[in-house]
Amino acid sequence: MRIARTAAELHEHLSAMRPRSGEADGVGLVPTMGALHEGHLSLIRAARAAHAAVVLSIFVNPKQFDDGGDLAAYPRDEEQDIALARAAGVDVVFAPSADEMYPSGFATTVSVHPRLTGVLEGAVRGAGHFDGVATVVCKLLAIARPDAAYFGEKDFQQLLVVRRMVEDLALPVRIVGCPTVREADGLARSSRNARLSPEQRAAAAAVPQALNGIADAVGRGVVGVSELRPPALETLERAGLACEYLAFVHPETLVPVDAVDGPTVCAVAAEAGPVRLIDNLLLNPPAPEGIGHA
Amino acid sequence: MRIARTAAELHEHLSAMRPRSGEADGVGLVPTMGALHEGHLSLIRAARAAHAAVVLSIFVNPKQFDDGGDLAAYPRDEEQDIALARAAGVDVVFAPSADEMYPSGFATTVSVHPRLTGVLEGAVRGAGHFDGVATVVCKLLAIARPDAAYFGEKDFQQLLVVRRMVEDLALPVRIVGCPTVREADGLARSSRNARLSPEQRAAAAAVPQALNGIADAVGRGVVGVSELRPPALETLERAGLACEYLAFVHPETLVPVDAVDGPTVCAVAAEAGPVRLIDNLLLNPPAPEGIGHA
Structure with a gap:
C-alpha cells in the first residue's frame, strides 16, 4: 500500500496501475475524514470487490466545519487508519494537507x-x-479520477448532495451509496461515537429505537407524521437526548411530507452531551389493502 | 465533421477518435457561444495545430446572462457557425440545448x-x-474531457476565472489563452459587433485608440493612473461612447493599482448604443533608466 500526500504523488502511484483502469473495474475511491470504523471498512470492501485499484482519501476538510470547535475535536488517528486501510486491501491512501487541497x-x-x-x-x-x-468531493474526484466513489447512507443528505452535483456537472463517475453499518444495539457507526461517555453511549441507542418505532408503526398502517412523531420524540427525550430535528421528507427533494404515502426518509439528529448523532431510515408506505395482502 | 446535441452523442463521436487521445495531443476544446468570428477561428486554429481531435462547443449559456434582453439579443446563426467550423477543421461540434445542459x-x-x-x-x-x-465551463470540461481548452484573451477576466477554477478544483485540463484578434482599426473582434450601426462601428475604434494611447504614454514613462486615465476617458467621450469602467488592475488579483510599476491590465468597457464593448491591454512598466536603456 502506498501513501500519497499530494495529487502528484497519487497520480504517480496510480499510473503504475492505470493500464487496468481503462476497464470497467478501474479505480474506486472511498473519500473519508479518517477515524475509520466498520462503516468505512464496508465502503472499502465494496470498492475492493468492484475495482482493480482502491484509493482511500483521508482529509478532515476544514471547509465543511462551520464550527471550529467541532473541527478541532474531530477524532484523528492516522497511524491506526493506515493500518486498517492496509488490512482492508486499500492500494493507495491519499492523505493531503489542508495546504495541498486549499493553497493560498x-x-x-x-x-x-x-x-x-x-x-x-x-x-x-x-x-x-x-x-x-x-467542493472537496468535486476536487477529490478530479484528483483521483475514479470510476466510482463510495459513500455511506448514514449521511444520506451528503449522499444526495454529492449525487446531485455529479449529475449536474456531468462528472464522469458513478456514485455508490452503501448501507449504514450499526452496532449490536442499532447505533449507526460514526467517528464521533468515540467521544461518547459510557452513559451517553447507552443513551445513544434511543436514536435507532426511535427510528425503528416509526418503521414499526408505519408497518401497522400508521402513516400520519403527526401520529408518528410524538412517540419517537418521547423515546429520545426519555434517554436524555436533545433532539435537533426529526424530519419526514421526500428522499430526493427533501420536501417535508405530512404522511408516509410514498417513499419517505425519516431523518433524525440528536445531541448526546457534546456529540451530534445523526441517523435516517427509508420508509415505504404499507402495501394497500386488498391487493393480495389482505 | 459530426454534430452532437447531447453528451452521449459527443462521447460516441469522440470514442471513435479516443485511441489517439491518450497521447499528448489528445482532444482540444474550444468553448463558444456561437456567432463565430475571426477570434473564435484563431482559437480553433490553435487547437487544430495541437490536438488529434478538436471539439467546438456552441452554447448560448442562459446562466451567464443576468439580463434577459442581452440573452435574447445575442446573435445566433448556427448554420453559418457549422459551415465555419467545418472549414476550420473542427471534428465535432457540440451544440446542446439548454435542457440538455440544465435539465429540470x-x-x-x-x-x-x-x-x-x-x-x-x-x-x-x-x-x-x-x-x-x-458552472458551464466546468460542465463542458467534464463532458468533453479535453486535454486543453482554448479561450480568448479579449475576455481576460473570464480567462482568469476559468484558470482559477481549473487550478482550485484540480481539473485535469490545460487552459490556453489566445491573443485578441482585431479589425484593421484595432477593434477587438466580438460577436456583439454585428449589432453595431455603421456610426457606432466607426465610434467603437475609440476603445482600442484609448488603450493604445495609454500604452504609448506608459512607454514614455507616464505610469500614474491619475495621469493615464483622463486622456483615455476623453478619447472615449469624444467618440460618443459611454464608459462603464476604465480600470488598472493587477493581472492575477484584479486589485486596482495607482501606478503601472509592475505588470498591469488596463481593462475597459464602454457602450456604443445598445452594444457593450470590452477590451484590455497588458501594460508593462518602462525599463528602468540606467540599466542599459539610457
Missing part, C-alpha cells in the same frame, strides 16, 4: 441549491457545510 | 470568490455572470 489564493466553491443544502444538516451546521462537502 | 432539477453552481468575480465585468453584469461562466 484558493477561491472556488461548488454549491448545491439551498433547497437541498439549507435544510436538515445544512440548517443546523450552517450554509457552508454542504458547500464544503461539494 | 439542476441545482449546482460553481463560483469563484467575488474578489475576482464581483469586480469589472462582474460588477456591471451582476454577480451571477461569472457563476454562470464557471
Whole structure:
C-alpha cells in the first residue's frame, strides 16, 4: 500500500496501475475524514470487490466545519487508519494537507441549491457545510479520477448532495451509496461515537429505537407524521437526548411530507452531551389493502 | 465533421477518435457561444495545430446572462457557425440545448470568490455572470474531457476565472489563452459587433485608440493612473461612447493599482448604443533608466 500526500504523488502511484483502469473495474475511491470504523471498512470492501485499484482519501476538510470547535475535536488517528486501510486491501491512501487541497489564493466553491443544502444538516451546521462537502468531493474526484466513489447512507443528505452535483456537472463517475453499518444495539457507526461517555453511549441507542418505532408503526398502517412523531420524540427525550430535528421528507427533494404515502426518509439528529448523532431510515408506505395482502 | 446535441452523442463521436487521445495531443476544446468570428477561428486554429481531435462547443449559456434582453439579443446563426467550423477543421461540434445542459432539477453552481468575480465585468453584469461562466465551463470540461481548452484573451477576466477554477478544483485540463484578434482599426473582434450601426462601428475604434494611447504614454514613462486615465476617458467621450469602467488592475488579483510599476491590465468597457464593448491591454512598466536603456 502506498501513501500519497499530494495529487502528484497519487497520480504517480496510480499510473503504475492505470493500464487496468481503462476497464470497467478501474479505480474506486472511498473519500473519508479518517477515524475509520466498520462503516468505512464496508465502503472499502465494496470498492475492493468492484475495482482493480482502491484509493482511500483521508482529509478532515476544514471547509465543511462551520464550527471550529467541532473541527478541532474531530477524532484523528492516522497511524491506526493506515493500518486498517492496509488490512482492508486499500492500494493507495491519499492523505493531503489542508495546504495541498486549499493553497493560498484558493477561491472556488461548488454549491448545491439551498433547497437541498439549507435544510436538515445544512440548517443546523450552517450554509457552508454542504458547500464544503461539494467542493472537496468535486476536487477529490478530479484528483483521483475514479470510476466510482463510495459513500455511506448514514449521511444520506451528503449522499444526495454529492449525487446531485455529479449529475449536474456531468462528472464522469458513478456514485455508490452503501448501507449504514450499526452496532449490536442499532447505533449507526460514526467517528464521533468515540467521544461518547459510557452513559451517553447507552443513551445513544434511543436514536435507532426511535427510528425503528416509526418503521414499526408505519408497518401497522400508521402513516400520519403527526401520529408518528410524538412517540419517537418521547423515546429520545426519555434517554436524555436533545433532539435537533426529526424530519419526514421526500428522499430526493427533501420536501417535508405530512404522511408516509410514498417513499419517505425519516431523518433524525440528536445531541448526546457534546456529540451530534445523526441517523435516517427509508420508509415505504404499507402495501394497500386488498391487493393480495389482505 | 459530426454534430452532437447531447453528451452521449459527443462521447460516441469522440470514442471513435479516443485511441489517439491518450497521447499528448489528445482532444482540444474550444468553448463558444456561437456567432463565430475571426477570434473564435484563431482559437480553433490553435487547437487544430495541437490536438488529434478538436471539439467546438456552441452554447448560448442562459446562466451567464443576468439580463434577459442581452440573452435574447445575442446573435445566433448556427448554420453559418457549422459551415465555419467545418472549414476550420473542427471534428465535432457540440451544440446542446439548454435542457440538455440544465435539465429540470439542476441545482449546482460553481463560483469563484467575488474578489475576482464581483469586480469589472462582474460588477456591471451582476454577480451571477461569472457563476454562470464557471458552472458551464466546468460542465463542458467534464463532458468533453479535453486535454486543453482554448479561450480568448479579449475576455481576460473570464480567462482568469476559468484558470482559477481549473487550478482550485484540480481539473485535469490545460487552459490556453489566445491573443485578441482585431479589425484593421484595432477593434477587438466580438460577436456583439454585428449589432453595431455603421456610426457606432466607426465610434467603437475609440476603445482600442484609448488603450493604445495609454500604452504609448506608459512607454514614455507616464505610469500614474491619475495621469493615464483622463486622456483615455476623453478619447472615449469624444467618440460618443459611454464608459462603464476604465480600470488598472493587477493581472492575477484584479486589485486596482495607482501606478503601472509592475505588470498591469488596463481593462475597459464602454457602450456604443445598445452594444457593450470590452477590451484590455497588458501594460508593462518602462525599463528602468540606467540599466542599459539610457
